[in-house]
Amino acid sequence: MKQRLLAAALGWSAVLMPCAQAQTVAELQRQIDELKAMIKAQAESGRGTRATAVRTAGRTDAGTRPAAGRPVTSAVGAPAVTRAAHADRPAFVIDRPETWIDALLPPAPQPLVDGPGSGGRPKTWFERLSLRGYTQMRVNETFSGDTTAPAGRSRLRSVHDGGVTDRGNFTFRRVRLVLQGDIHDRVFIYLQPDFAVNVANQAGTEGRGNFAQLRDAFADVFLDDERRTKLRFGQQKVPYGWENLQSSQNRLTLDRSDAINSALPGERDIGITAYYTPWHVQGIWDRLAKDGQKLFGNYGAFGVGIYNGQTLNRAERNDDLMVAGMVTWPFALDGLGEVFKGQVLEVGASAYRNRFQPEIRTGGVSPRAFDDSRVGLHAILYPQPFGLQAEWNWGRGPEYDVVSRMIAEKPLSGGYVQAMFRVDHSVVGPFMPYARWQTYDGGWKVATNAPRLETDEVEVGIEFQPIKPIEVTLAYARMKRREADERRFGQAEGHLFRGQLQVNY
Structure with a gap:
């Protein structure tokens, strides 16, 4: 709330500044610098609080980890926002109103990043599977x-x-649909029905078409980290x-x-199949x-x-x-x-x-x-x-x-x-x-x-x-x-x- 009030005060100061005849430009600039310093301090304090919350969340399962183990790399993670990404944004300039909005807005929050040892958010089920x-x-x-x-x-x-x-x-x-994905570092699933199967003897000798039938339903279990050797279980x-x-x-x-x-x-x-592929x-x-x-x-x-x-x-x-x-x-x-x-x-x-x-x-x-x-x-x-x-x-x-x-x-x-x-x-x-x-x-x-x-x-x-x-x-x-x-x-x-x-x- 304090950050929002300070940002609003800075905005009103910038808008009313041309009308304040009693103040010099130097005094106005000094006040603006003080407000910007206070906003920066508040922003850094907020980021510290959020970072603490993220580290705390990373140490708990919170119902989001795969049933079989540790988090895996996210396939749908948002791109990290870095200072370099905004290097071309113009700085606040007193006589350029188009730069005021960037100075008033708080910095964008940093997204959660998945990765080994990062303590970040593990992937959810819809991030692990593709259709x-x-x-x-x-x-x-x-x-x-x-x-x-x-x-x-x-x-x-x-x-x-x-x-x-x-x-x-x-x-x-x-007419095929394939649902597949890694549900664990060493487990891959694959499910495929076909919606164009014909069924006979539905009306005398006449058949009917476009029924759904299971084609594939299997899981691959990898026996090594490089995924060169695997066992496949199911219809395949x-x-x-x-x-x-x-x-x-x-x-x-x-x-x-x-x-x-x-x-x-x-x-x-x-059945069950064992596969091996040299590098x-x-x-x-x-x-x-x-x-x-x-x-x-x-x-x-x-x-x-x-x-x-x-x-x-x-x-x-x-x-x-x-x-x-x-x-x-x-x-x-x-x-x-x-x-x-x-x-x-x-x-x-x-x-x-x-x-x-x-x-x-x-x-x-x-x-x-x-x-x-x-x-x-x-x-x-x-x-x-x-x-x-x-x-x-x-x-x-x-x-x-x-x-x-x-x-x-x-x-x-x-x-x-x-x-x-x-x-x-x-x-x-x-x-x-x-x-x-x-x-x-x-x-x-x-x-x-x-x-x-x-x-x-x-x-x-x-x-x-x-x-x-x-x-x-x-x-x-x-x-x-x-x-x-x-x-x-x-x-x-x-x-x-x-x-x-x-x-x-």
Whole structure:
């Protein structure tokens, strides 16, 4: 209160000063200096009191510390106000009224600063967590092909995109929200639902779309201060296949390949994974990320885990665990000469062993657990500007046998080869044309009766980004596919135009 009264007195003195004829300018200046000295003393006294209060608050939990331990660095702290920040503010000048307000106002309060040993305010829950996501809207148009067929013959359909039909127009492929953040120095959480899931048999045989379904719900526990080693608990991606681990938000092609994704449709399961990443490997990935490359996500240079084995959002059916592992290693090719400067080649392998029980058409789940095991290889030459990407896998899995009319264990194989070219600057923004060929012969275990797929497909397309939040992909595909239905035979063929608008937020 005293400070406010003194400031008001100084203001009135400055305003009435031209009217006070009896006083000299020197006397007025002396009075002003005395008032400024008193205001400064009051301000310093107030700051001392506030500093004492802050130090006292820093020694108590006050319900704001993370449940597991000490405060962590704030992500939303206000910038510190320093004397240098106001070095360009004009000093009080008697004949310049525009400088009076700065002299009358008290100094701005110093914000609380988080940091190790600072005794400052720990982060609140909303400062530790972030929310992001993306939406994909698609349109599929068949130029020609077997969009319809009589009973017993395959129609042109895709196991990845329900919008590929004889009546499909606009669909939501994905509507994702991600809640993530560090709740402790050594604990990271990740939660992701999808709001574009289709549910069948809602009105007879008619389905309904755009239901919410859990995709990811896991916690990472870091075993060292450098976060090179971690354990991941919960529903998560299984470390098998480079493209399977790559987010659909980053992937260049519209869908994953049949051969790799057939191992783990939905890519996820409930379990525990251990990941380890050496520093120099992380350094290469960080450089690629800074350059804008489409990485697979940091799932570790080495990853191994155990899972239920029935894939995404399906109840466990046996007491056997799925074991999966992957190793991937990037090599910087700068030492091969000037032409390879900045180039990175990443190679690796993955494998899993599992026992799987498919759904059967007579109802329920097969009482028999079938051998479901694979091994795969991958290689990626990151586009700078030209790139190549390829994966292949072999194994055994459940597949419907048309002769015995029963599910049996059968061999499978397939993969893809993809070429792409990256242009960072153009009148339409960055863009990347690509071409991919894929093939697969084997069972699709998550469909009823584990039908056999026979896929042979060529796709060419282009992705461009006119503005940062928007990505547009246009693609043409020549498809030859066997429908994922054991009651239909042969391959359907067709020529499709496909478009996707992705909004990142």
